[in-house]
Amino acid sequence: MSVSGKSVSGLNVSGTSGPILDVQNLDVVYDTVSGPARAVNNVSFALRPGERLGLIGESGSGKTTMGTALMRLTRAPGRIAGGRVLLDGTDLLTLSPRALRATRLRDIALVPQGAMSALNPVMRLRRQIEDAILAHEPRTTQAQLRDRIAQLLTRVGLNPAVADRYPHELSGGMKQRAVMAIATSLAPKVIVADEPTSALDVVVQRQVMQTLGRLQAGLGAAVVLIGHDMGLIAQFADTVGVMYAGRLVELGPVAAMIGSPRHPYTRLLIDSLPGIDVKRRLAGIPGLPPPLVKLPVGCPFAPRCPLAHDRCRVDLPLSQEVAPGHVVACHLYPDNATLPPLTIKAEVQP
Amino acid sequence: MTIALKTRLPGGLGSRLGGTLIAGLSILGVIAFFSIIGPFFVDEVLAQVGSVRPRQPPGGDFPLGSDAQGRDMLALMVHATPNTLKMGLIAGVIGGGLGSILGLIAGQFGGWIDAVISVISDSLMTVPAIAILVVIAGNIEEMSTSVMAVVVASLSWMFTTRTVRAQVLSIRERGYIEVARVNGEGPLEILFREVMPNVMPYIVASFVGTSSAAILAIIGLEALGLGAQNEMTLGNTIYWAQQSSAVLRGFWWWWAPPIVVIAMIFVGLFLTSVGFDRFANPRLGRRA
Amino acid sequence: MTPLIELRGVKRTYGAFTALDTLSLSVPDRAATIAIAGESGSGKTTLARILLGFIEPTEGQVFYRGKDIATMSAAEKFTFRREVQPIFQDPFDVFNPFYRIDHVLEMPLYRFGLAKTRAEARPLIEDALSRVGLRPQDTLGRFPHELSGGQRQRIMVARAVLLRPRLIVADEPVSMVDASLRATILDEIRDLNRTLGIAFVYITHDLTTAFQICDDIVVLYQGKVAEAGAVECVIGAPRHPYSQLLVSSIPLPDLSRRWGDDEMQAAPEQGDRPSAGCRFAPRCPHAMDQCWRVDPAHTRPDPDRLIACHLDREGAKLPGADIAQVFQSRNNAAQSMKGTAT
Numbered sequence: 006m007s008v009s010g011k012s013v014s015g016l017n018v019s020g021t022s023g024p025i026l027d028v029q030n031l032d033v034v035y036d037t038v039s040g041p042a043r044a045v046n047n048v049s050f051a052l053r054p055g056e057r058l059g060l061i062g063e064s065g066s067g068k069t070t071m072g073t074a075l076m077r078l079t080r081a082p083g084r085i086a087g088g089r090v091l092l093d094g095t096d097l098l099t100l101s102p103r104a105l106r107a108t109r110l111r112d113i114a115l116v117p118q119g120a121m122s123a124l125n126p127v128m129r130l131r132r133q134i135e136d137a138i139l140a141h142e143p144r145t146t147q148a149q150l151r152d153r154i155a156q157l158l159t160r161v162g163l164n165p166a167v168a169d170r171y172p173h174e175l176s177g178g179m180k181q182r183a184v185m186a187i188a189t190s191l192a193p194k195v196i197v198a199d200e201p202t203s204a205l206d207v208v209v210q211r212q213v214m215q216t217l218g219r220l221q222a223g224l225g226a227a228v229v230l231i232g233h234d235m236g237l238i239a240q241f242a243d244t245v246g247v248m249y250a251g252r253l254v255e256l257g258p259v260a261a262m263i264g265s266p267r268h269p270y271t272r273l274l275i276d277s278l279p280g281i282d283v284k285r286r287l288a289g290i291p292g293l294p295p296p297l298v299k300l301p302v303g304c305p306f307a308p309r310c311p312l313a314h315d316r317c318r319v320d321l322p323l324s325q326e327v328a329p330g331h332v333v334a335c336h337l338y339p340d341n342a343t344l345p346p347l348t349i350k351a352e353v354q355p
Numbered sequence: 356m357t358i359a360l361k362t363r364l365p366g367g368l369g370s371r372l373g374g375t376l377i378a379g380l381s382i383l384g385v386i387a388f389f390s391i392i393g394p395f396f397v398d399e400v401l402a403q404v405g406s407v408r409p410r411q412p413p414g415g416d417f418p419l420g421s422d423a424q425g426r427d428m429l430a431l432m433v434h435a436t437p438n439t440l441k442m443g444l445i446a447g448v449i450g451g452g453l454g455s456i457l458g459l460i461a462g463q464f465g466g467w468i469d470a471v472i473s474v475i476s477d478s479l480m481t482v483p484a485i486a487i488l489v490v491i492a493g494n495i496e497e498m499s500t501s502v503m504a505v506v507v508a509s510l511s512w513m514f515t516t517r518t519v520r521a522q523v524l525s526i527r528e529r530g531y532i533e534v535a536r537v538n539g540e541g542p543l544e545i546l547f548r549e550v551m552p553n554v555m556p557y558i559v560a561s562f563v564g565t566s567s568a569a570i571l572a573i574i575g576l577e578a579l580g581l582g583a584q585n586e587m588t589l590g591n592t593i594y595w596a597q598q599s600s601a602v603l604r605g606f607w608w609w610w611a612p613p614i615v616v617i618a619m620i621f622v623g624l625f626l627t628s629v630g631f632d633r634f635a636n637p638r639l640g641r642r643a
Numbered sequence: 644m645t646p647l648i649e650l651r652g653v654k655r656t657y658g659a660f661t662a663l664d665t666l667s668l669s670v671p672d673r674a675a676t677i678a679i680a681g682e683s684g685s686g687k688t689t690l691a692r693i694l695l696g697f698i699e700p701t702e703g704q705v706f707y708r709g710k711d712i713a714t715m716s717a718a719e720k721f722t723f724r725r726e727v728q729p730i731f732q733d734p735f736d737v738f739n740p741f742y743r744i745d746h747v748l749e750m751p752l753y754r755f756g757l758a759k760t761r762a763e764a765r766p767l768i769e770d771a772l773s774r775v776g777l778r779p780q781d782t783l784g785r786f787p788h789e790l791s792g793g794q795r796q797r798i799m800v801a802r803a804v805l806l807r808p809r810l811i812v813a814d815e816p817v818s819m820v821d822a823s824l825r826a827t828i829l830d831e832i833r834d835l836n837r838t839l840g841i842a843f844v845y846i847t848h849d850l851t852t853a854f855q856i857c858d859d860i861v862v863l864y865q866g867k868v869a870e871a872g873a874v875e876c877v878i879g880a881p882r883h884p885y886s887q888l889l890v891s892s893i894p895l896p897d898l899s900r901r902w903g904d905d906e907m908q909a910a911p912e913q914g915d916r917p918s919a920g921c922r923f924a925p926r927c928p929h930a931m932d933q934c935w936r937v938d939p940a941h942t943r944p945d946p947d948r949l950i951a952c953h954l955d956r957e958g959a960k961l962p963g964a965d966i967a968q969v970f971q972s973r974n975n976a977a978q979s980m981k982g983t984a985t
Contacts, residue, residue, distance in 0.1 A: 063821045206682035211892040234822045236894035277826045279855040289827030530736035539754025552741035
């Protein structure tokens with residue numbers, strides 16, 4: 006699928022109101038024993054300052070690869086094979102290593118999956134935060150550091166005294182927030198959070214997400230939240246993007262994505278979430294995503310799609326705009342105005 | 356440290372056989388080959404004292420020259436290397452084997468068994484092994500290569516015990532051990548069927564490590580003159596060379612060959628042990 | 644009717660720390676589906692381990708089909724082990740990487756005497772695998788790392804079912820599986836409950852899935868039962884402030900119920916418990932004076948609900964009100980509905 010060069014937000018790229026993060030035709034490939042696996046396949050999207058984008062996909066959809074690629078942290082055997090990642094106009098993919106290091110954390114920060122294990126177990130929290138700050142601003146004095154750290158911790162809802170503790174003395178939620186404090190210590194313009202709440206209980210998850218929301222609003226930063234839980238993403242994001250087999254199959258404002266999704270996969274994802282209103286037969290999505298080394302011809306979702314027709318198995322659908330700021334890559338459009346009913350329905354229990 | 360290799364072997368084996376492992380095994384293979392085949396082609400008699408003209412530099416009849424006591428150096432190397440390797444292997448098997456068994460038992464059964472084994476192994480580890488070995492070796496009337504191997508083995512099992520024990524403890528926390536219990540497997544069955552296969556890479560690596568350490572200790576002891584002085588070994592060769600001031604007298608072909616062979620052995624062992632890790636852990640290679 | 648498994652006055656402490664406070668629970672012998680919900684530190688895993696017989700309670704007794712586990716003979720214990728099976732949370736850790744997945748499916752059949760040779764085991768294994776929606780030809784003979792997390796977890800469900808247990812205790816079986824796959828796996832678990840009559844105790848912190856597949860639920864907070872009863876009551880209309888907190892924290896794809904950024908919950912991060920009074924008081928928006936002084940007893944505000952909260956002043960304080968009673972009445976109701984004689 007190729008998305009046209011126009012950024013989704015439709016705004017002028019060069020103006021001050023232009024996107025803070027503009028990803029254009031990004032390709033990330035893994036060189037595996039069985040051949041190249043296209044984990045991120047021609048993905049484009051743009052983020053306005055302060056916008057919250059939620060990227061959702063199953064395991065193997067390429068979403069985590071996307072997250073690390075945005076910071077150029079892709080490790081072998083993966084490699085960025087093409088495209089541009091423009092952060093406030095500068096292409097991160099062409100920066101020198103030194104310039105890139107300066108940009109990381111200061112302008113774009115990553116809260117990685119399993120961030121709780123990203124804390125050094127033998128260092129007190131204070132030193133870990135200091136390391137991050139001093140790496141970019143080496144002339145900060147001790148007094149200034151103390152103040153800043155206290156501020157950072159309070160901002161994420163932690164008691165400043167926590168700075169003198171070791172990671173194992175903190176609970177899961179606290180560690181996650183500590184990592185967010187480090188990630189935002191230099192007030193970055195873009196925060197990439199990869200499943201920041203995956204191992205947390207539901208109440209702590211809510212706290213952490215609310216903390217992230219407040220942080221983001223306070224900094225005016227844009228957030229890319231990567232996850233697999235549509236409910237969580239719906240609670241947090243302004244814009245939602247759905248990834249499947251390395252491609253961005255739908256992208257649009259959260260209200261439209263939840264209320265009237267256009268892509269069958271999006272609809273199935275939403276339906277697979279059980280609610281608490283009525284007991285019904287849980288609807289999963291039968292089948293498995295295709296192996297990234299051997300993508301089928303045509304639309305990658307066709308084998309599992311209840312609305313697939315002949316064209317889907319032959320032609321790769323291109324992304325098209327179905328409403329302002331809402332794009333989808335599906336052959337059902339533009340012939341249909343909305344998504345036709347799927348033949349798989351949730352049955353209400355007797 | 357991995358050297359990438361593109362080979363096509365069945366079952367994805369090719370990607371796991373890193374260049375490191377192959378390089379290590381090749382070096383060891385070459386040495387083993389000459390150790391096994393060599394003695395058939397080169398007469399042992401030539402390696403005895405006084406069998407050839409002494410002090411000949413390499414060339415002509417004597418490809419590696421001869422030493423001051425009339426031994427043909429090539430013959431000596433060909434016969435000394437297998438002896439040294441044999442001692443190292445015996446020490447490795449005894450030390451590594453004993454260490455592994457003790458580590459498995461200590462880790463699996465815990466309690467006082469573990470306490471006893473750990474206390475003994477931890478205290479012995481702090482003892483300066485070379486010093487003790489020197490004292491032991493110095494007091495043995497009739498030293499032979501086998502005795503030397505056993506002496507060295509007696510102080511080389513502790514590290515293996517600790518490593519294996521730690522690994523067993525770690526594996527016991529894994530979910531599949533609890534599943535095995537739920538599946539009705541008994542403790543001994545769990546130890547041998549579930550735990551041991553996952554400890555094998557560590558046992559093998561420990562064996563390689565123990566053998567190398569043993570060879571080094573043996574060579575050290577021999578170079579000090581505490582070895583079985585009538586046997587042909589690499590360490591003894593160095594000892595004899597030293598005793599005859601080979602360095603001062605410029606007989607480089609006397610002290611150089613054993614050193615080269617020793618170096619090759621250790622490089623081979625090191626590369627093998629590093630490369631083996633990648634082989635035993637295929638998932639290490641994939642950083643997806 | 645003798646309950647399938649019954650906990651009487653069970654308490655579990657680790658030194659000064661109380662993981663599970665005095666609790667009585669009975670799982671009826673009628674293919675019940677009970678959810679045990681709570682966050683980490685609630686004691687739910689401890690409860691699961693006690694049900695499975697992995698650990699002993701510090702106080703109280705556990706009865707399996709009327710017999711005290713602590714005094715069972717070896718043969719009875721053997722039967723107990725076969726009839727009560729677990730499903731664990733982590734689909735990655737539960738397989739021995741050295742063996743193909745057949746190993747974990749064959750071992751229980753051999754050890755519990757259900758098959759003596761591979762030939763005998765094979766049809767049983769294939770049946771179990773198809774019951775969980777897996778194709779034997781795609782899964783048998785493979786190594787664990789060749790399969791996806793969802794497939795591995797289903798194999799674990801198949802393993803549990805193989806022995807035709809009476810009770811399966813599933814500890815967060817889908818929390819490490821993709822959200823879209825959870826539904827499928829849980830559906831399969833529910834089918835097994837209906838078709839094979841296997842009772843399920845489902846340990847989770849996810850109330851939505853608990854609602855979907857269970858009839859009853861017990862909500863634990865720091866080792867004590869906060870609320871228990873029918874899922875429609877406890878989750879549909881929660882009365883305990885903690886249950887309400889849990890339910891409102893569920894991330895639903897429903898824009899009319901967005902969280903917003905402004906609320907800041909008082910976090911119980913320290914893990915220290917109040918020495919007197921209700922454990923939830925530090926976090927409770929309705930905490931009264933009494934809550935800090937007296938630990939609320941269990942009351943029964945509705946026939947299908949049990950709660951431990953000072954807010955419930957009218958609730959019938961039945962002598963020895965415990966979950967066994969609440970579930971028992973539902974058992975009787977369910978029984979009479981199905982017309983089964985006890």
